[in-house]
Every structure is written in structure tokens, then in C-alpha cells.
Amino acid sequence: MTELTGQHLIDGQWTPxxxxxxxxxxxxxxxxxxxxxAAEIDRAAKAAEAAFRTYGWTSREERARFLETIADEIEARGAQLTEIGSAETGLPAARLEGERGRxxxxxxxxxxxIRKGDYLDRRHDRALPDREPLPRPDLRMIQRPIGPVGVFGASNFPLAFSTAGGDTASALAxxxxxxxxxxxxxxxTGEIVADAIRAAIAACGMPAGTFALIQSNTNAAGEALVRHPLIRAVGxxxxxxxxKALFDLACARPEPxxxxxxxGAINPVFVLPEAMAARGEEIAKGWAGSLTMGVGQFCTNPGIVVLPDGAGADAFAKTAAEALSAAKAEVMLNEGVAKGYNAGVEKLAKSNALKEVMRGPEAQARHGSPAVFETTAEAWLGHRELADEVFGPAxxxxxxxxxxxRLAIAEALEGQLTATLQMDKGDIPAAQALMPVLERKAGRILANGFPTGVEVADAMVHGGPFPATTNFGATSVGTLAxxxxxRPVSFQNIDPALLPEDLRE
Structure with a gap:
């Protein structure tokens, strides 16, 4: 069992x-x-830069074994991670065990x-010395690591999006x-995972500065990380x-x-007419379950549902309200998240553009209850503040x-992580009208499901146009991450002895 120190991990040592x-x-x-x-960030960044001179030139097999060893070390600490993770965040043991597996x-x-090597995108244009009017040089291209990366731990995923989560895993890979x-x-939780990585570094003979954890409850540490000249990218x-504040800092550096x-995102769900008529109540129950999963503390939480107006919408609202009324106020990740959520719900409740459908019991400190409101398309389009994310089960x-x-709502959306179509066969024409718009609005489009739950796979995109993410061409989940x-590097007329190992013939 790891004995907590409350210290930073810098250059392989627990350091106050x-x-x-x-x-x-x-x-x-x-x-x-x-x-x-800033002082601790500086020491960690310098150790990372020194480590890069070795780690950046390790073989794919060496890094693959390192990643697998980190996984083994995390699993060896599984019981302690579940215990302290649940105590710190209020997440149930089953959720944390599943997240550890993820x-x-x-x-x-x-x-x-990385063992497969396809991600290297290796290319070779052989020399054509006799080509007229000019000869062609020998050109070889490969993707190379950029250098030390800064990563911010996330509140809602203490394992999968934090210390050894997807950003860290993809950068180390x-x-x-x-x-x-x-x-x-x-x-x-962060310290225990960091200790697992430290053990893997020792077991695999990696440089001590390959990984660092700086504990902090200040904005100054995050700003120092983004501004540090040796940090080459941030997740x-x-x-x-x-x-957005950190993004602006990254762009304002002397070398951006x-x-x-x-x-974040509101992840719209479009219920199309045939699906509404055939299974509207079933969809309403499914949406209520997705909305309240993990007290709504998912970046893919489906915050708005677009319904065909009429009796079907009445039934949908009634069914959703009944399902959500059974939900109790539950503990949220931390006091700040709970305060932000409850303030967001109060703001919605005071809007003259919304009608209350249901609100759960009054939440105590650090707790949140579900809340649902309804409005017309005209009112929603006229009150753009209603498109702001309320992080929680609202x-x-x-x-x-x-x-x-329906199309006007889709066109008015800002960038989203996901967009969902609830549809039957007869809805294909309506869905076809939406697809050219939704493809430009979201990183992932799904049908007849709900967006909570992000599969870790080659074809997954967990990203989207701004403001869902700051880079529409990237994903934080899946191997494309x-x-x-x-970055691509081209080598012209370079002797094979000087090339990266993966580019030698």
C-alpha cells in the first residue's frame, strides 16, 4: 500500500x-x-527536457513495455485507488473500478x-539522380515526438482523464x-497513480524525468505550466x-x-418524428438515465433534447419527469462543481424563456438534484444563453x-463533442437533412443511443469544433490521440546511420 506523502514527484523523487x-x-x-x-513546474519541465534526450529516442517496443508496466502497477494498487478515489470524489466503487479498467x-x-508502427506515417521518395531538368534528392519522412507535454488532471475522471489518463498515455506512447x-x-488518487508510474520507470530503466506530478490548488501552477518554454504542448x-484562459496563454507565448x-458541450439529442411516435416514452426513460448518470458529471451529458411539438412531446416530458423524480440528490465531485451546478440551475429557473418540467429535492452542500425545463424552438433561438453548459444533471x-x-436549432449550435439522432427507418429523410449540419458541429454523431460512454478504440473521436474543444482536428480518446x-520531420540525403531507427531500411 502506498503511504501518501502529499508531495510532488519531480525527477523520480517525492519532493516537498x-x-x-x-x-x-x-x-x-x-x-x-x-x-x-512556478519553481516546482520549472524543475519538473527541466527534468522532462533532460529525459527527452533519451526517452524520445527509445524504441517502440521499449515504450510499449513501459506502458504495459504502468498498467500492471496501477492494477497492483487497485484496491487502494478505489478506496481513496471514492472517498475523495464521492464516485461509487463500481464506477472507479470500471474507470481503472478503462x-x-x-x-x-x-x-x-505503437508496436504496429502505422502511426509513424513513414514515406520514402527515392533519389532520382538522372531526372531532368533537375535530379530529385532522397527524401524520407516520419512522425517524431515533439518534446515535454503538460497535462491537467480532470475533476470528473480521476483516473481515465487525469494522472495516467488518455493525454498522458498518448504522449508517453x-x-x-x-x-x-x-x-x-x-x-x-493522483499520488497513488504517480507512484505506479514511478515504479514502472524504475522497472523499465526509463529516465527519471520521464514523468512528473505537481500537486497544486492554485491557478498560478497551471499558468506556469502552459507558459514554460520547455513545454511543447498541453492537454x-x-x-x-x-x-479558454489557458488556451489564450498558450497562444500568447513568444513561441505559441x-x-x-x-x-464542454451540451450534446444535443434530436428525436425525429417516426421514432417519437413509435418509442417516445422509451427514449425519454433512456435520456433520463443518461442525464443523471454519474450525477450528470460527464462531458458528453445530453443537455438538450429537440422534440417534435405535440402530444408526443407532452408524453416525453411527463415520462422523463417521472423517471427523474425518483432520483435523489447525490454528492458531486467537489464543492466547486456542486456550487456551479446549483447556480446554473437557479439561472435556468429564473429565465422567462423556460418552463419548469421537474426539479429534484433541494440539494445540500456538495450535492446536486436533476432539473428539467422546456421551451419552444423560437424562444431557444432567441436566448443564446440557454445553450451554455450546466455541468450536472440538468x-x-x-x-x-x-x-x-429543427434545422434552425442545429444550425444555431456551437461546436459539440456529440450529436445524437433518435430515429427509425421512416426518419431517414429528416436525418439526411440534418447530417450536413451536424457533421460540421460535432466530433461524434450517433444514432439510437446516448452519448454518455466513450469507447476507447481506433475509430473514436472525442473532440469537436470550438468551443467544445480548442482544436477541431484532434481527439483525446482513441489511438488517433x-x-x-x-510532428513530421523530413530527412534529405541523410546517411541511414543518422536516421531514427524506425526510418532505416
Missing amino acids: GGGSFTSDPTTGEGFTVCSGG TTGQLRLFAEH AGCPVVVKGHPGHPG FTGSFRGG IPFFGEL GILIRAKDEDE IRRFL
Whole structure:
């Protein structure tokens, strides 16, 4: 069992530094945690840069074994991770055990992916010395790691999107050392995972600076990470406000760097007429379950539903309200998330453009209850603030009179992580009208399901146009995520002895 130190992991050593804060678990006693700042970030970034000179030139097989060893070490700490993760976040044990499997699965998926080598996109244009009017040089191209990467831990996924989550896994797979700014909502969970990575570094003989964890509850540490000249890219999952501020910092650097921020979405669900008539109540129950899963604390939470106006919409609202009325107020990830959610619900309740469908019991501190409102397409289109994400189990039903209003809603959407079509065979013409719009609005379009639950697979895209993410061409889930931390390098007339091993014949 890992004994918690509350310290940073820098250059392979648990190290104090900076100020301190006390963790705030949902159950049990908090513990004292170091709160790092610019000095700790600087030490970690310099150690990462030194490590890159070796780690960036390791073989794919060496990195694959390293990733698999990290997965093994995380699994060896499974019981402790579940215990402290549940205490810190309020997430149930079953959810955390599933998330741990997703985390180790990501690591092993990237190990398999880099062994295949397809991601390197190797190309070779052989020399044509006799070509007229000019000869062609020998040209070889390959994708190479960019250098140290900064990663921000996410509040809602203490394992799969935090210390050893998808951003860290894909960066390490690419050959990039990682500096993680830990999330203050689950510092103990972060430390245990960091200790697993530290053990894997030792077991595999990797440079000590290949991975670092800086604990902090301040914005200053995050700003220092984004601004540090040795950090070459950043992965972020969190709020629009915080992510946009960091994105602006990344762009304002003397040498700007890519900032891959996931900033949230309302993930619209379009219920088309034939599906509404055939199974509207079934869809309503499914939507209610998706809305309240994990107290709505998913970036793919389906925050709006577009319904054909009429009796079917009445029945949908009634069924959803009945299903949601059975839900109790539940503990949320941390006090800040709960306050933000309850404030967002109050704002919706005061809007003269909305009618209340249902609200759960009044939430105590750090708790949230489901809430659903409804409106017309005309009113929603006239009140753009209704498209703002409320992070938690709150939803808006939008009644559309006809296909034109449904299409207008789709066209008015900002960038989304997902868009869902609830449809039957007879809805294909209506869906065909929506598809050219939705394809430009969302990173993932799905039919007859709900967006909560993101499969970790080669063909997955977890991203989307701004403001869902800051880079529409990237994904944070799936093997395509590795491309964020690579850049193409061309070698002209270079002796094979000087080429990267993967480019030699």
C-alpha cells in the first residue's frame, strides 16, 4: 500500500515545495498536500527536457513495455485507488473500478498501437539522380515526438482523464515526457497513480524525468505550466472559462504551442418524428438515465433534447419527469462543481424563456438534484444563453414545430463533442437533412443511443469544433490521440546511420 506523502514527484523523487492545502474528501479525514508553483513546474519541465534526450529516442517496443508496466502497477494498487478515489470524489466503487479498467486499457491499447508502427506515417521518395531538368534528392519522412507535454488532471475522471489518463498515455506512447498538474479534488488518487508510474520507470530503466506530478490548488501552477518554454504542448479537460484562459496563454507565448483543451458541450439529442411516435416514452426513460448518470458529471451529458411539438412531446416530458423524480440528490465531485451546478440551475429557473418540467429535492452542500425545463424552438433561438453548459444533471426540452425549426436549432449550435439522432427507418429523410449540419458541429454523431460512454478504440473521436474543444482536428480518446504529440520531420540525403531507427531500411 502506498503511504501518501502529499508531495510532488519531480525527477523520480517525492519532493516537498511551495505552499500547502488540505484535501477535502467526501468521507474521512483530509490530509496536507503541497501546493506547487512556478519553481516546482520549472524543475519538473527541466527534468522532462533532460529525459527527452533519451526517452524520445527509445524504441517502440521499449515504450510499449513501459506502458504495459504502468498498467500492471496501477492494477497492483487497485484496491487502494478505489478506496481513496471514492472517498475523495464521492464516485461509487463500481464506477472507479470500471474507470481503472478503462485507464489500463488505454495504456495497453497504445502499447499495441505503437508496436504496429502505422502511426509513424513513414514515406520514402527515392533519389532520382538522372531526372531532368533537375535530379530529385532522397527524401524520407516520419512522425517524431515533439518534446515535454503538460497535462491537467480532470475533476470528473480521476483516473481515465487525469494522472495516467488518455493525454498522458498518448504522449508517453509518442515518446514525450509528461508533466501533470494534479487536480486538487483528488490529490491522493493522483499520488497513488504517480507512484505506479514511478515504479514502472524504475522497472523499465526509463529516465527519471520521464514523468512528473505537481500537486497544486492554485491557478498560478497551471499558468506556469502552459507558459514554460520547455513545454511543447498541453492537454486539458475542464471548464470553458479555465480552459479558454489557458488556451489564450498558450497562444500568447513568444513561441505559441498547441493547446488541446476539452471545454464542454451540451450534446444535443434530436428525436425525429417516426421514432417519437413509435418509442417516445422509451427514449425519454433512456435520456433520463443518461442525464443523471454519474450525477450528470460527464462531458458528453445530453443537455438538450429537440422534440417534435405535440402530444408526443407532452408524453416525453411527463415520462422523463417521472423517471427523474425518483432520483435523489447525490454528492458531486467537489464543492466547486456542486456550487456551479446549483447556480446554473437557479439561472435556468429564473429565465422567462423556460418552463419548469421537474426539479429534484433541494440539494445540500456538495450535492446536486436533476432539473428539467422546456421551451419552444423560437424562444431557444432567441436566448443564446440557454445553450451554455450546466455541468450536472440538468436538461432542456426544445419543442420544434417542423423540420425548418429543427434545422434552425442545429444550425444555431456551437461546436459539440456529440450529436445524437433518435430515429427509425421512416426518419431517414429528416436525418439526411440534418447530417450536413451536424457533421460540421460535432466530433461524434450517433444514432439510437446516448452519448454518455466513450469507447476507447481506433475509430473514436472525442473532440469537436470550438468551443467544445480548442482544436477541431484532434481527439483525446482513441489511438488517433497520439497525433497531437507528434510532428513530421523530413530527412534529405541523410546517411541511414543518422536516421531514427524506425526510418532505416
